[in-house]
Amino acid sequence: MLVAVSGCLLGQRVRFDAGHKRDAFVMDELSEYADYISFCPEDMAFGSPRPSIRLVESNEGERVISNKTGEDLTDTLQESVTEEFEAIFAHKIGGIIFKAKSPSCGLGSAKTYLDNGYASGKSDGVFAKMCKEAYPLLPMEEEGRLCDAWLRENFIMQLFAYDAFEQFKEEASIGKLVDFHRVHKFMLQSKDERIYRELGQLVGNHEQKPFHELLNEYELLYKTAIAKKSSIGKTRNVLEHMAGFLKKFLSKEEKALLHEQIDDCAAKIVPVIVPLSTLKLYAVKYKVEYLLEQKFLEPYPKELALRSSLESLK
Ligand code: SF4
Structure with missing residues (x-):
């Protein structure tokens, strides 16, 4: 999996002050499972160090202005933005991690100003x-938001689910699509129940349209679903559905223990990994293959341990 990352987060000294903002999660944890391609449109345009810039609202739209000289640098930055854009998308990338608050890289967190110097709000760099705008369904997140355990877990799940689809697409067939949909059932349900059902109908009525059309429609809905955020309510619903597949096998005591853990998870007393581990244990014990093959049990490498924190529940 190739992920594009703001160069300064990778420890490159490309910031306006020739410093970096090395990100520990990106560099020490996610790097075990992803390759990176870096970008820095400002370093490309102005070098490092350089005077800082800001976004200023004007009648001609947002302009990029030098904080030091007041010079309008919009066209110069735009040129390198386009060049960096083409460079990263020349590769098949599976996501982007941006540096927050930057006038180039901020994802909804770049400060904007009025002509008179007053702050006016926030927008995208x-x-x-x-x-x-070009790739609305590509997983994208800012490093600042990734400090939030819930957003981090959601983003990483999206990243791996997106990659799974891209790999599946290479050798897609109707039979493989049926399998793909089956093993993603609970993950999709944990994101958006309505889209999950629509996807089910699409796969179920597959003979009604050519496969390439079906695959395009599936891709659009699937990528829309995995971009949604989970919630405690949706997670609880999925855990209960999964427990339903064990109903006929479990003893009264096993059932009680599992439901207690699901309740505790919904009450934020224990993290999601607790009922999930129990579900997996029972699925192994009673050989319930349908549950064991579910991506929701392990949507990304377990070593990332993103479901071990109560903070990953919201
Ligand atoms: S935030 Fe973006 S433009 Fe600024 S230094 Fe980092 S990579 Fe370069």
């Missing part, structure tokens, strides 16, 4: 905006 120039580079982030271009990426978002």
Whole structure:
């Protein structure tokens, strides 16, 4: 999996002050499972160090202005933004991690100003905006938001689910699509029940349209679903559905223990990994293959341990 990352988060000294903002999660944890391609449109345009810039609202739209000289640098930055955009998308990338608050890279967190110097709000940085408009379903997140355990877990699940689809697409067939949909059942349900059902209908009525059309429709809905955020309510619902597949096998005591753990998880007393581990244990014990093959049990490498924290529940 190839992920594009703001160069400064990778420890490259490309910031306006020739410093970096090395990100520990990106560099020490996610790097075990992803390759990175870096970008820095400002370093490309102005070098490092350089005077800082800001986004200023004007009648001609947002302009990029030098904080030091007041010079309008919009066109110069736009050129390198386009060049970096083309460079990263020349590869098949599976996601982007941006540096927060930057006038180039911020994803909804770049400060904007009025002509008179007053702050006016926040928007996307120039580079982030271009990426978002061109690839709205590509997983994208800011390093700042990734400090939130819930957002981090959601983003990483999206990243791996997106990659799974891209790999599946290489050798897709109707039989494989049926399998793909089956093993993603609970993951999709944990994101968006309505889309999950629509996807089921699409796969169920597959003979009604050519496969390439079906695959395009499936891809659009699937990528829309995995971009949604989970919630405690949706997670609880999925855990209960999974427990339903064990109903006929479990003893009264086993059932009680599992439901107690699901209740505790919904009450944020124990993290999701607790009822999930019990579900897996029972699925192994009673050989319930349908549950064991579910991506929701392990949607990304377990070593990332993102479901071990109560904070990953919201
Ligand atoms: S935030 Fe973006 S433009 Fe700024 S230094 Fe980092 S990579 Fe370069």
